[in-house]
Amino acid sequence: MSTPPQHSHTHAPVFNFELLHSIVLSFADRLFEESNKIPVFKYIVQYIRKSHQDDPYRTMIELCLIIYGIIYFLAKPKKTRAHNANNLYLSNKETNLLIEEWEPEPLAVPISEDVDKSGAAWRLKSIPKIVKYYNSKPNYVDLQVNGAENTYTNVLNMSSFNFLQLNTHPEVMDAITETIKNYGVGSCGPAGFYGNEDVHYNLEYDLAKFFGTENAVLYGQDFCVAPSVLSTFAKRGDFIVADNQVSVSIQNALSLSRSTVYYYQHNDMDSLESLLIKINEDEKHEPIIHRKFIVTEAVFHNSGDLCPLDKIAELKEKYKFRLFLDETLSLGVLGAHGKGITEHFGFEKTGSVVDIVVGSMANVFGLSGGFVLGDDVMSYFQRIGSNAYCFSASLPPYGAKGCSAILDVLKRDNSTVLNLQKNSRKLHDLFFSTTSILNYFQITSSEYSPIVHLSLTPDFRYSKFGSTLEDIYAKLLKQQETCKQDIEIEEFNKEEFFLQSIANKVLERGNILIARNPHALKHESLPISPSLLVCCSSSMSDEEIVKSFNVIKEVIMEVV
The missing domain is CATH 3.90.1150.10 (Aspartate Aminotransferase, domain 1)
Structure with missing residues (x-):
């Protein structure tokens, strides 16, 4: 009887992890013995030994990563043929020829005398x-x-915005002259570093007290106040409802804020209210609560009319919005004492109805710079988060002192x-x-x-x-x-x-x-x-x- 053929079974090689582990341990022990001779490595070795006892597999992974990192950084990248083909080597003659043929673009566009084509x-x-x-x-x-x-x-x-002309008042001129003698003509730094002097903080106190707010913040340039402040408090995802005739400074502010911006018809309260209702309805379906602002001007730069602050204040409270108001052309102009549109409409204090007020000292005060009026929390956050405050030079000291002197004159005589x-x-x-x-x-x-x-x-x-x-x-x-x-x-x-x-x-x-x-x-x-x-x-x-x-x-x- 013949026996059935025996089939040979070929077994796949089995990876012996224990053998690799023992080899690595023996290598590590030898490495540790040699490293103990170096004082600094002694403590490193102790840490590695303790870590290995707690989790030996983690040590293996870390060792592999270290070896891979060494190989990666020591390896030189190979230059491909395509890379070499892109490196063009020009002779001096070819280089000079290209330079002679090159015609740079003008720094400014040439001016045309044709009135229809260019102004x-x-x-x-x-x-x-x-x-x-x-x-x-x-x-x-x-x-x-x-x-x-x-x-x-x-x-x-009849083209000057220096309406009160108090910058030529004898008291103001004396204060400016004395400040220049004591402080010089420039602040030479941002307000948050070494740009602010005592006269700056005194003016902030004077502004807040005069206009009826908790605090005030000074800026060196008035045009950058609105863009810097609004973008500090309104971010992507927030909502802004603005008048469709605001100045270019506020237009820049709306753009920099990256918020969702809605425009209502100029001074049309029905248009404004419909947008406030729509935003509040849409927000009910949102998982988070957004910041919401109404943005307008007291005296509009492009048309010269006034915003109906009394009606805007009612809508602001009714629909829980904050009010951002540009009083660049109204402070010192409106109200019996020049305290702006809030006084004009009979409100006792600016801070009682408006959350953020921006103003300028370059118009009615005849000086330079701008300021922001608001509460203490808003002012504190602004000093650490507003770009123009943190990175721009502060107001010249004589300008700050001159504005304080003008406010003193207005307090005594309106x-x-x-x-x-x-x-x-x-x-x-x-x-x-x-x-x-x-x-x-x-x-x-x-x-x-x-x-x-x-x-x-x-x-x-x-x-x-x-x-x-x-x-x-x-x-x-x-x-x-x-x-x-x-x-x-x-x-x-x-x-x-x-x-x-x-x-x-x-x-x-x-x-x-x-x-x-x-x-x-x-x-x-x-x-x-x-x-x-x-x-x-x-x-x-x-x-x-x-x-x-x-x-x-x-x-x-x-x-x-």
């Missing part, structure tokens, strides 16, 4: 250069336009504020009562504002230039999408050139300086309207105001 040339030529101030006559200046050949003397300045308000109403009444002007120009500013805003009526704009504000805004957005360095809109340029021609004739005929409302089209993100600005101050007489109005009226009726 840069005539805008630069129309900028007045003040060459002399008169301390005895603060409303008058000597200036040059487009070079020394066009010099005007004793010009009535006659300059009352005179300014009287002149503002006088100037507006003259324009509002002249039908011949209102046929072509509309006055958008409030009688409480010291700035009269004159812009073309829609009918006159269309008949003269064939355009509407909607057309201008549509072209603005279209050019911004292309990321052009300089934005030029033909209809906008023609209208501004027309307004500038009025300002030029007023200067030539009456020795009176008025101005256009400046716009930076590259940074504007909301609808804009070209306009003329006619400003008054507290020290202007009725005769000066009437004379100026008559000259402006005469020129307007000639050019329309």
Whole structure:
């Protein structure tokens, strides 16, 4: 009987982990014995031994990682053929030839003299250069336009935002002079490091006490206050409801905050309330609670009218929003004592209705810098989180001391504020009562504002230039999408050139300086309207105001 064939079974080699473990241990023991001769490694070895006793597998993994790391860092990368092909070696002759052929782009776009295509040339030529101030006559200046050949003397300045002119008050001048002697002319550093002196902290206290808030924070530049502050407290995911005619400074602030921004129709409380209701309804479905702000201006930079603060305050409380208010053109102007729009509407203190107030010392105070008013918590967080406060040079000490001196004058005597308000109403009444002007120009500013805003009526704009504000805004957005360095809109340029021609004739005929409302089209993100600005101050007489109005009226009726 034959036996069945025997089948041989081939066994796969089995990895002997115990053998590897013993080899590693013997190697480690030898390594440890040698390392014990070095004092520093003695403690390292003790730590490794103890760790190995607790978890030997962890030691194996760590050892493999160390070996891999050594091999990785010591290995040299191999240069591929493609890498070598990309390295072009040029001779000196080829290099010089390329350099000679290279034509750099101009640092600035060449200026075109064509008014329709570009407004840069005539805008630069129309900028007045003040060459002399008169301390005895603060409303008058000597200036040059487009070079020394066009010099005007004793010009009535109706384009200045220095409405109260208290920076020339003897007490203020003495305080500034004494501060310059003691502190110099610059702070030479950010506020949080070594830029702030005692005069800065004194001014913060004076501002908070005068305007009725818990605290105040100073900034070296007024234009950067709103962008820096709003982006400190509003972040991605938060909600902001803003007026659709806010200034370019607040537009930058809204962009930098990265929040979800909604715009309501200008001073339309029904539009505002509908957005507040929508946001609160949508928030009910959100897993977290967002910060919510209403953002507006007290006196609007682009139109000159006032926001209805009393109604906004009611909606703010009703729908649980915080209120961010720009009082750049209202502090020192509105209210019996110049405390701003809160005093104008009868609120006892600014902090009782507004959460964050931003203001400027470059307008009504005639100095420089800006400030923020609010409660202690907001101010403390701002000092450690606001970019402009942490990284920008602080206000010059003499500016801080000068502003404190101006506040002292306003506390004792509010006659300059009352005179300014009287002149503002006088100037507006003259324009509002002249039908011949209102046929072509509309006055958008409030009688409480010291700035009269004159812009073309829609009918006159269309008949003269064939355009509407909607057309201008549509072209603005279209050019911004292309990321052009300089934005030029033909209809906008023609209208501004027309307004500038009025300002030029007023200067030539009456020795009176008025101005256009400046716009930076590259940074504007909301609808804009070209306009003329006619400003008054507290020290202007009725005769000066009437004379100026008559000259402006005469020129307007000639050019329309």
